[in-house]
Amino acid sequence: MSLFQNIVIILILIAGAGFLSLTEIALAGARKVKLKILAESGDYRAQKVLDLQENSADFFAASQIGLNAVAILGGILGEGAFRPYFLEFIRQFYQGPWADTIGFALSFTLVTSLFILFADLMPKRLAMIAPESIAISVINPIQVFIKICKPLAWFINVIANTLFRLFKVNTTREDNITFDDISAVMDAGAQAGVLQKQEHHFIENVFELEERTVPSSMTTRENVVYFTINESEESIRQKLAEFPYSKFLVCNGNIDQVIGYVDAKDILVRILNNQSLNQLNESTIRNVLTIPDTLTLSELLDRFRSTKEKFAVVINEYALVVGVITLSDIMITVMGDWVTPMEEDQQIIKRDADSWLIEGSTPIEDLKHALEIDEMPEEENYETLAGFMMYKLRKIPRPADIVMHGGYKFEVVDVDHFKIDQLLVTRLLEPNKNNEEESE
Template sequence: MSLFQNIVIMILLITAAGFLSLTEIALAGARKVKLKILAEAGDERAQKVLDLQAQSADFFAASQIGLNAVAILGGILGEGAFRPYFFTFVSRFYTGPWAETISFSLSFTLVTSLFILFADLMPKRLAMIAPEKIAVAVINPIQIFIVICKPLAWVINALANLLFRLFKINTIRDDNITFDDISAVMDAGAQAGVLQKQEHHFIENVFELEERNVPSSMTTRENVVYFTLKESEESIRQKLADYPYSKFLVCNENIDEVIGYVDTKDILVRILNNQKINQLNESTIRNVLTIPDTLTLSELLDRFRSSKEKFAVVINEYALVVGVITLSDIMITVMGDWVTPIEEDQQIIKRDNNSWLIDGSTPIEDMKHALAIDEMPDDDNYETLAGFMMYKLRKIPRPADIVIFGGYKFEVVDVDHFKIDQLLVTRLLEEQTAPTENEDN
């Protein structure tokens, strides 16, 4: 054959190999989520791609048969086609015994380079740019190719399956999407500008409902405002004026003797009807939902939905009231600054780029977001920043006690009756980081 004919054959072989490489990467890299969207929009080719991904053994066998056959054929034809021309070229400068070897090496290098560049590297890089679009475009011709290679592919797959079973290798693809997968997609969207910072935070908070316990969002025991059965009308009016709550607990004599709760709308009705509001009875006191403090926020949402309630009392294992929580508290946890009133006291106040004033009752998850800390040590043992300090110090903290962790110094600033009111958190430079994690002063 002439040089022109050899070049045409090599171009056809390289094109075939490039098509198979492009198809292999596109079909393997096409994301199911996007393919399902295309399929639901009516694109039958997208459904074919999904079916092929579910049963990909025949495709990969056919692809490898085609790629290897073309590569071997290309090597044989290319070496025979170009070596004489390289020999003639080399003979102009060198006529020794190595001339034949040099010609073969140059021919081999040329053919190999052409296949690597045009049949492997470039097609695969192109397929990675838009795998779904390319997979949908090539699915019909590749299915014909799979049918052609079916007999040989069946033999190869049978041998491969035998070896997999022999070495006990699981070949079932795991398509479960985890939170880490979704988080990675959200991070990519945030970096690309598709998601705003607030939206990214909101989506993360939704998934964290499964991990965060009720105490991380509830109103703690010492901050619960409640009425007693013997509460005076003047006291009730004063509490209604001082606290903008829509629901108040009703207790017998102390907070641990919960009877139910009253809705301020019912009290307003009594006021409009000129009735005394301190005569709390069955007509105004409603049954209250009681939940353990071990529930997650996700489980509490299910309780609220099933009971049609939006208010619950949280008790511990000793049947003592540790706080109350409402549906609004959960929404504030999820939405953050979107629903938190601006005038409300902030639990985390940024003083500068390297220091924060943080309330001791701040949930650990909120602190992790603010300080960009991925993990806290043994975080199953505490819910708040105050709990973290007590866990690390192994004692009741005092002012000026510090804990150093994750490149930050946590210093107790104010303690009120053994309760940590406020901490100063400072980012440490590398040379300032102490070798120990806590220090007592």
């Protein structure tokens, strides 16, 4: 054959190998989520790609048969086509015994470079750019190629499967989507500008409902406003005016003897109708949902859904009331700054770029978001910033006690009857080599 004929055949072989390389990467890299969306919209080719991914053994066997056959044939033709011309060119300058070897090396390098560039590197890089669209475009011709190679592919797969079973290799592909996978997708979307910072934060909070327990979002015991069963009308009116809550616990003497709760709307109706409030009774007191403090927020949402309630009392293992929680508290946890009013007594106050005043009752998850800390040490042992300080110091903190962690200094500012009211958190410009230190 002439040089021109050899070049044409080599170009055809390169094109065939490039097509197989393009197809291999596109079909392997096509994401099932996008393919399912395309299939549901009516693109039958997307469903063919999904079916091929489920049973990919025949395709990969056929692809490797084609690629190796083309590479071997290209090497044989290329070496025979270009070697005489390289040899003739070399002998103009060199007549020694190495002339044939140099001619072979040059022809081998040329053919190999052409196949690497145009049949391997470029097609694979193109396939990685848009794997789903390319996979859909090539699915019909690749199915024809698989049928052509079916007999030899079956034989190769039998040998491969035998070896896999012999060495106990699991060939089943796991396609379960985990929270880490979704988180990675959200991070990529945020970096690409598809998700705004607030939206990213909102989605993260939704998934955190499975991990955050009820105490992280409840109104704590000392902040619960309640009525006693014999509460005077004047006291009821004063509490309604002073505290803008929609629901109030009713207790028999103290907060640990819960009877039920009253809706502020019911009491206001009685006031508008000029009815007496001298004593709370069965017409106004409702049964209250009681829950353990070990429930997660996700479990509480299910409990609210099943009972049709929006208000619950949180009880600890000693049957003591530790707080109350409402559906609105959970929504505030999820929505964050979107629904949290900007009040003077907000839990986290940013003083400047590197320091914050933070209440001790601030949930750890809120602290991590505010300070952009990925993880707190052994955080399963506490729920709040005050709990973190007590856990690290191994004592009841006093003002000026300090804990270092993650490039931040946590300093106790105010303590009221053993309760940590406020801390000053400062970002360290030069993080201490000893990342976690404690001092008094």
